[in-house]
Structure formats: structure tokens, C-alpha cells
Amino acid sequence: MPVANTLHSLDLSSNLFAEIPDSLPTLVALRALNLSNCMINSLRSIAKNPLPAITALNLRGNRLASLAGIERLLSLERLDLRDNNLTDPTEIARLTGLPEIREIWVSGNPFTKTHSNYRVTIFNLFRRTPGFTEDIIIDASGPGYSERKQLVDRVAEPESAPVVRPVELEPAKTVSKVPAPVRQELLSQDITAAAATAAATEAIGAAGTTHRKRGNRRRIVDLSREES
Template identity: 35%
Template structure:
């Protein structure tokens, strides 16, 4: 029985690899050339990548016995395609492989043949099953992972030792990372291997805070945390360095306290939170670079003269700020000017009383 299972498995491996080798022998080069003009992801199932690894272990010729000798079904076609592919997508699926008791998403996948990847997309497949990423880390600029991860370290740490390796663990060329739609509950220190990344997307996870490690990614300019479980922003100015764009939509935030020293911040989206009073916005009124503030879907928008009360927080910069996509009109600016003048008079009176 055991021999029969092994034989059947070898036949399945041959069948899968021969089919792909034939297709790639006929069309692979055309697809690769077309992708240079119009970039696209080439999608593979885990079973297809697993079968190739198994086939390479067999002490057999690279072409099948049934091949007609034209080289189109040569396994080298498959290998060469992976060598040259610039964008690869791995899409997992539920259920079993054919009539076996092997789950599609339980199969280990090796990416050691991917030597030119600029973009990697993983969807519906446990990242713990992905091995041999050394070559990918040397070239990859865009990394996308959806519905595949519960811990960052499952993908970013060395699987064998569980320790950081200063040379192998860095993603040297990474620029953009999208970890949205996963089950992450924290941003652990393995994130620091993504040195050089400028855009990070953690939307629709289960995060309550951002941890302490993002401050070490000095190139980070844009961070998206939409649709998490964040309530407070305490000391975020210490946790984020030169951030320019911050998306915090669809959380449970009541105040921006903690962002008042993000001096590089230019764009802040707080849509669909529970900010209710203008005083909750005042801490960011002195930020010198902030030009765009979005508060759609917050209770504060129900207040009379909501716009003037919020924009007033920016004092002399009131005319420069876009609130919900619009700058203050002349009537709003006039109202703000009067209020600021009255505040200044009141402050001067208080100063005189203190010194009298």
C-alpha cells in the first residue's frame, strides 16, 4: 500500500510539472517579454511549486519519456521561467489535493529558484510554509500578504534558528509592503528587517497599538492602519520617526493626543472614529507641515460651525489646511481671524493681571 501511494505521488508530480513545463516552453518567453512592457503577476498554486521541488529531487532526465524531443516539455522551461519572473503570486486554496489526504495549504513551498523577483504576492496560504526566501530578499521591492499570516515573525524571521541573521534576514530592496487583511495582533520587532521600506499597510488586522519597532525604520513615510482596534495614540510621536502620511480610519480613536510632535506629518486621515470635540484636535494644531486632515464620519462633524472650530486650531496656518478635502473659504477665515484676535486680547489681559 505504501509503495502504491509513493508511486501515485510520483506520477502526480510528473503530470503537474510536465504540463507546466509544456505551457511555459510554448508561451513562457512571450509572457515574460510582455510583462516587461505591462507588469503583471504570474500566479501559481502551492501544489505547482511543491511539485517542481519534488521533481528536482528525482534522479531522472529533465525531459519526460513521452516527450517528442522538441524540448517544449523540458523541466528547464519551468526552472528558467521562475529564474526570470519579476512578479509572482502564490494563491492557496482550501481542500485536499485530488483524492489524497494532503491539504493544499499544508504543502511546503520553496522560492529558491526565484532570482529576479521584484514583487511577491501571497494570498490564502500560510506564510510558515514558504521556505528559502534568500534570493527573494535580495531583489524584492513589493511584498503583499493577504489572509495568510497571524505573526510577522512567521514570514520575516529565520525559520530554522528563530534568530535574526544580519545578512540573510534583511530585505535589501524593499520599498512597499502590504500586510492588510490578516490576523496580526502586534507589530513585533521582526519588522525591522524591512529596512528601506517607505510605505507600510496594516489595514484590517487586529492591532491595538504599533509597538516600539517602527521607529527604527527611518525611511518609513506612509503608514496605513485602517480598520484595526486602536483607541489611544499615546507616545506615537516617539514610535514613528519621519512619517508623512498616516491613515487611521475606522478605529476607536477619541483624541489625537500623542501625535503632537510628528513634525514631518503632512496628511492625517481619521475618518470613521469617535472624535467628538474640537479640543480633541488641538494637540496637532502646531504641526508645521500638516496640510490635510480628514474627519469624515466622526461625531464632531455634527457640531455647529464644525469646520471653523477645527481649522481654528491651526492659528496662523488656517488658510493652508485642507479639512475633509477643502480649504477654508473666506467667510470661515474671517470668522477664525476674529476668534483668534479675541483669544489674543484675552491672553494679553491675563498676562497683565498676573504681572500687576
């Protein structure tokens, strides 16, 4: 059986990769990938060729200043981003499009020193995104007591669209299409029949008029013959 269909875990740490190798997406069963301590500065290669089954990705100790491209790893559950070059905690917002993400590690990035409230910022990024019913785990811990006081209310799940049943329409009546020659013949027959009816009606009327004229003839009596 080919290795590409059976390999579940791969350790490529401490190599000189500047990007995630393009050949890795062919490992369709790969679930855990370790690319820590390389020289990776971009994730755009996985934007073109995402890892289809990956659930755990270790990118610790690389040179990432952006997470652009990570949005394509829809099966990802755990992501290690420690000791990279991320300067803004809102860059983590790219992970809110991953429906299965549950744990992230971010310590050692510049924003952890410049943004004292970065954990609350990240928690709230996910709370403002529909679909996350629990807080994400950051560096192996959820929100603490003081952090919970600063969390926003979790956004409500979008209401499901109402089900619209299709209206049942009565079947259309079938109209027979009469060929043009037949229509012409039927029309000629109708005209002939109408003409014959009109002629017959006129003849009957004429006959009635003649009969009435004959009935109105006056009788002439010769009185001279009676007197003699």
C-alpha cells in the same frame, strides 16, 4: 540592504491592533503608513517611540477618542481620522504643534454632528498658531465663502530676537606669581636695605652735629701776658 532602511510605504489595515506596534519606529525610512480599520484606541505608543520619517498616516475606522501622542510625529503632513470617536473638535488642537501638517480628514466623528461650526473651529485653531501661513485643508477642501467671514485674523509671526554682538574685552595682563620662598627672601632683602639706609642716615646726622660743636668752641686770650 536591510528592509528597515529602505521601506517607504506599509499597509497594515484591517488588523486587530489596539495600539500602533512598537516595532514600527525601527522603520526609519517609512513615510506612508495605513492602519485603517483596526481597533486602535490610543496613540500613546508613538509618544514613547515616534515614527521618525512619517508624512502620511491613515487611522480611519479606529476607536480613537483622543489624539494624545500625535504631537511627536513632527514630519507628518497628512492625517486621516475619519470614522473615529472624537467628540470635541478642539482635540484637533494637538495637531497645531506639527509644523508640516497640511491636510486632515475628520468626517464621521461624533463632533461633526454635534458641532455645526466645527470646520471654522478647526481653521481658527491653526490661525491662532504662529507658523501657519495658509489655512489647513479639511476633508479635501479649504474654508468656503461663508466660513471665511468667521475666521479670526492669522496670528503674526514672532519677531526674531535681536542679534547681540559680544563685547571684545582686552586680554588680561599676565601677573607672574612669585613663589613664597622667593617672596620671603626679597622681603628680607628689602628690610635689610632699609635698615642699612636708616643707619647711614643716622651716622651722617651724628657726624654733622659733632662738626658743628667743634666749630663753636670759643678762643680764650690771655691778656695778662700781653700787658707784661
